[in-house]
Amino acid sequence: MRAHHWLFAVALALTIGAGGRDAADRWIAATPLPALLTTTGTEVLDRSGRPLRIYTVADGRWRLAPGPVDPAFTDMLIAYEDRRYHSHSGVDLRAMLRAAAQAVAQGGIVSGASTLTMQVARLMEEGSTGEWAGKLRQIRLALALERRLTKDEILRIYLSRAPYGGNIEGIRAATLAWFGKEPARLTPAEAALLVALPQSPETRRPDRHPAAAQGARDRVLDRMAQSGVLSHDDAEAAKLDPVPTARRPFPALAPHLSDRALAESPSALHHDLTIDAALQAQLETLAARAVRGLPGGVSVAILLANHRSGEILASVGSAGYAGGARQGFVDMTKALRSPGSTLKPAIYAMAFDRGLAHPQTLIDDAPARFGDYAPQNFDGHFRGEVTVTDALRQSLNIPPVRLMDAIGPAHLMDVMRRAGMRPELPGDHAGLAVALGGVGVSLSDMVQLYAALARGGEAIPLHWRQGAEGASTRILGRAAAWQVGDILSGLAPPPNAPARALAYKTGTSYGHRDAWALGWDGAHVAGVWIGRPDGTPVPGAFGGDLAAPILFEAFQRLKPAFDPLPRPPPETLIVGTAELPQPLRHFAGRGAAFVTDKGAPELIFPPDGARLAGEAPGLPVKVRGGTPPYTWLANGTPRLTGIRGEQANIPGLGKGFSQIAVIDAAGRSARITIRLD
Structure with missing residues (x-):
C-alpha cells in the first residue's frame, strides 16, 4: 500500500x-x-x-x-x-x-x-x-x-x-x-x-x-x-526441528457408519459414537488384507459389539471405501443376504426351550420329504441317527428342518423379530426353507441374534450412538441359550486359534454367494461376512475356510485374552442320552405317534455279498420291516426317496462293488455289499 x-x-x-x-x-x-x-x-x-x-x-x-x-x-x-x-x-x-x-x-x-x-x-x-x-x-x-x-x-x-x-x-x-x-x-x-x-x-x-x-x-x-x-x-x-513436507490425511474411519450418522442428523456438527477408533482402524486393515488373493469383486464386512452393554465397538462395511469391482461404497453390514446355516443355533435353542429336544437327544439324519420340500445335506450324504449336539456341530441340514417342522417357521420369524432383526421373506411367506437360510437378513441382524444367545436368551438392542441404549427382551430361556453356546464352543477352531474360546458358527449360502462366521465369548460378539455385493457366486467360498479365521483374529485384535464363556444356569439338565426322560431320548417329529413300528428294516434281496449281472432297468431290491417311506442309497448317494412299497429298482449302477443301503422313516437302516459284472 x-x-x-x-x-x-x-x-x-x-x-x-x-x-x-x-x-x-x-x-x-x-x-x-x-x-x-x-x-x-x-x-x-x-x-x-x-x-x-x-x-x-x-x-x-x-x-x-x-x-x-x-x-x-x-x-x-x-x-x-x-x-x-x-x-x-x-x-x-x-x-x-x-x-x-x-x-x-x-x-x-x-x-x-x-x-x-x-x-x-x-x-x-x-x-x-x-x-x-x-x-x-x-x-x-x-x-x-x-x-x-x-x-x-x-x-x-x-x-x-x-x-x-x-x-x-x-x-x-x-x-x-x-x-x-x-x-x-x-x-x-x-x-x-x-x-x-x-x-x-x-x-x-x-x-x-x-x-x-x-x-x-x-x-x-x-x-x-x-x-x-x-x-x-x-x-x-x-530451529533444528524439520518442517513437515506433506499433508497428513484427515481421519476417515468407519466411513459407512459416519455417513449414516450424518444422514440421520444432517444438522448436527458432532456425532458421538460408541466405536473404538483404534479397534476400528485395526479391523479395517484386517478387512483389506482379507480380500487379497480373493477373486475380483469380493468384499468383507465385520461387526463387533459388547453384548453386555449393546455398544457396537467396530463396524467395517467393506474391504475399502471406494468404487470399482468390490463396490466398497456399499455397506455390507446392512445388506440383505442369505444366512446359510447360521440360523441353525436359534432353531436348536427354540427346540431346547420348548422341551422338544436336548443336546443328547438322538435325531435322524436321513432323507426326508416335507410336502414338496426335500432338503439335502451339503455333501449329499446322510449320517443316520446322531445326537443333536453332533447334528449342530456338523451343520447337518435334515435335523434342523425336522425341528423347524415341529416348531413352525412362523415362530422362528417371531423370535428373530423380537431379537431386533428385520428379516425379509421371499413372497412374505415363511416356509421350512428358512431353517437353511431361505430368508433375507443382514450382518447387523445376525450379530443382534447372536448377542441374544450370548446374553442367555435376553436380546438387547445393539447401538452405535452414545446414549442410545434400549430395553432388553427375553426371547429364549437361559438354559437353552447356554446349551447352544456350549455345543458351539466345542467346534474345532481355525488353525492356531485357541480351542473353546468362542462359541461360534459358520455358514455358506446357496451357490457360495455368502460366507459367514459369527460367535461370542463372555463379553463380546462379532460377525464376519464375505461375498460379492452384487450377489454373484464365489466358487469355493466356505464360511469355515474364509470367515472363521477373520472372526477369531477380530477378537484377538480387540483384547489379549478371550473372556471365559459363562457357566451353566442352575436349571440346566446335563445328562447323557440314556438318562434323559423317555420322550427326549429320540426326536420323533410331528405325526410320530401315528406311525406303526414294524421293527428295523431288513434288506432281503439281493443277499449280502451277492455277485449279479447288471440289468438295464436297474438293480431290483427288496426290504422287509421298517417304517415307510423308504430311501434307497447306493454308495452313500440317495437314488430313490419317498418309496412306500417294499420293492424297487435302483438305476445307474456301474460294474464293480457297490454298497446298497435302505433307510426307513424312523432313521433305521440296513446295508449290503454286492458286485455287478
Whole structure:
C-alpha cells in the first residue's frame, strides 16, 4: 500500500479517537456485521472423543471448530502479530503511527499495523487489504467487533478462520493436516510455523515451499527470543526441528457408519459414537488384507459389539471405501443376504426351550420329504441317527428342518423379530426353507441374534450412538441359550486359534454367494461376512475356510485374552442320552405317534455279498420291516426317496462293488455289499 493510503487511515483513526465522538459512535454502531457464526465441518467422534471422520464444509474447505489450544501458541501469536491486543479497541493507533512514519520515511511499507481484530474483520468479509477502501472497511468492522464481542470471542474467530495453506482453515484443521494431532499441545517449532503460515499461506506452504516455510518459522522464533516469550536456547533448539513436507490425511474411519450418522442428523456438527477408533482402524486393515488373493469383486464386512452393554465397538462395511469391482461404497453390514446355516443355533435353542429336544437327544439324519420340500445335506450324504449336539456341530441340514417342522417357521420369524432383526421373506411367506437360510437378513441382524444367545436368551438392542441404549427382551430361556453356546464352543477352531474360546458358527449360502462366521465369548460378539455385493457366486467360498479365521483374529485384535464363556444356569439338565426322560431320548417329529413300528428294516434281496449281472432297468431290491417311506442309497448317494412299497429298482449302477443301503422313516437302516459284472 502506498504511503498516502496509510496517512489517510491514520488520519481517519485519529479523527475517530480525538473528535466527533458521538458521530463516530453512531457510525460504528451502524456497522453491518457479517455472520459471526463460523461454519465448520461435521465431526464424527469415537467413544473417547477421538475423531473417526471429519467432513469438509460445503465449499470443500477443511475448517473445524477450535478446541483447546496450547497457550504457548496464543502467546506467540499475540506477541508476533498484535502485542497490545488485550488493550486496544480494535485499532492500534501507536502501531499505525509507527507504520505510517516508516512508510513516509522509506517510501513504502516497512511494517504492518493490522491488529488481530482487523485480520478477523478481513477474514469475515474475505476482503482485500491492498486498497484504502478495504482497510477503512476493516477498521470500521474491527471497532464494531470489539464493542460486541469479547477478546476471547474475537480470538476464537481467528483460530477458526485463519488460512494455513490450500483448503486448510483454522488452527485445528492446520494441526491435524500438518502435524497429525490436536492443537492442545504444540512444540515451539510447531507453534512458530502456525504463527507464520497465515501471513502468506500459499508461498509458505510446507508441502510445496518447505524452505520458505522454515525461513518464516525461524524468523518467528527469533522474534520470540527477542521479546522474551522463548529463551534463546529454546528458540535455537526449535530451529533444528524439520518442517513437515506433506499433508497428513484427515481421519476417515468407519466411513459407512459416519455417513449414516450424518444422514440421520444432517444438522448436527458432532456425532458421538460408541466405536473404538483404534479397534476400528485395526479391523479395517484386517478387512483389506482379507480380500487379497480373493477373486475380483469380493468384499468383507465385520461387526463387533459388547453384548453386555449393546455398544457396537467396530463396524467395517467393506474391504475399502471406494468404487470399482468390490463396490466398497456399499455397506455390507446392512445388506440383505442369505444366512446359510447360521440360523441353525436359534432353531436348536427354540427346540431346547420348548422341551422338544436336548443336546443328547438322538435325531435322524436321513432323507426326508416335507410336502414338496426335500432338503439335502451339503455333501449329499446322510449320517443316520446322531445326537443333536453332533447334528449342530456338523451343520447337518435334515435335523434342523425336522425341528423347524415341529416348531413352525412362523415362530422362528417371531423370535428373530423380537431379537431386533428385520428379516425379509421371499413372497412374505415363511416356509421350512428358512431353517437353511431361505430368508433375507443382514450382518447387523445376525450379530443382534447372536448377542441374544450370548446374553442367555435376553436380546438387547445393539447401538452405535452414545446414549442410545434400549430395553432388553427375553426371547429364549437361559438354559437353552447356554446349551447352544456350549455345543458351539466345542467346534474345532481355525488353525492356531485357541480351542473353546468362542462359541461360534459358520455358514455358506446357496451357490457360495455368502460366507459367514459369527460367535461370542463372555463379553463380546462379532460377525464376519464375505461375498460379492452384487450377489454373484464365489466358487469355493466356505464360511469355515474364509470367515472363521477373520472372526477369531477380530477378537484377538480387540483384547489379549478371550473372556471365559459363562457357566451353566442352575436349571440346566446335563445328562447323557440314556438318562434323559423317555420322550427326549429320540426326536420323533410331528405325526410320530401315528406311525406303526414294524421293527428295523431288513434288506432281503439281493443277499449280502451277492455277485449279479447288471440289468438295464436297474438293480431290483427288496426290504422287509421298517417304517415307510423308504430311501434307497447306493454308495452313500440317495437314488430313490419317498418309496412306500417294499420293492424297487435302483438305476445307474456301474460294474464293480457297490454298497446298497435302505433307510426307513424312523432313521433305521440296513446295508449290503454286492458286485455287478
